Amino acid sequence: METIKANSAFLCNYEVMQILQKLKDNTHKKHKREASLATVTYETVHYLQDTECKNQSAQKIQKFLEAMKKYKLTKVEKLMMVNTPPRTELEIQLIVQESEERLSEEDVQDIISIVSQHLLANDSSNT
Incomplete structure (x- = not known):
């Protein structure tokens, strides 16, 4: 993932961590x-x-976003899911505005499964 215009993009925690690690590796202490x-x-x-x-x-984030396209969530909702992957129905309700109207119970279960598959540490397939 590459940020073209730094001031016009939302960055997930993973992207921020990558940028800061590069910055940390290149920082030389010269001034206070x-x-x-x-x-x-x-x-x-x-x-x-x-x-x-x-x-x-x-790659995991990209696959997650591809799998989430059918749910018509906002960019911010998807960003929040990447940053704080929801594990329960309640967490999805807190992330997705008007979730009861926009998502069925089956949708919510599918989202939890997609999150678990692509974003959580228990993903042993490393896809």
Whole structure:
């Protein structure tokens, strides 16, 4: 995944972690401001490595988004699912606005299955 215009794109946690890891690897402490940036970068990467994004990849996210096309969710709803993969019906209700009207019970179960298949750590197939 590549960001063409940095100011006009939503980034998922995985993408932020990748960008910050590259930035961290290229940072040389010369000025006090750069040292502060290095600290923020380190702390953010450290936090993100304790979230589900540590197990994600660009390919997994792309496959998840392809599988989700039929549900007509907003970009923000899909982004929230990538960043905080829902494991229960309640979590989907919290992410998807007016979920009871927009999704059937079968849709919700399918989404949970898709999330589990593509975004969660228990995905042993590494697809």
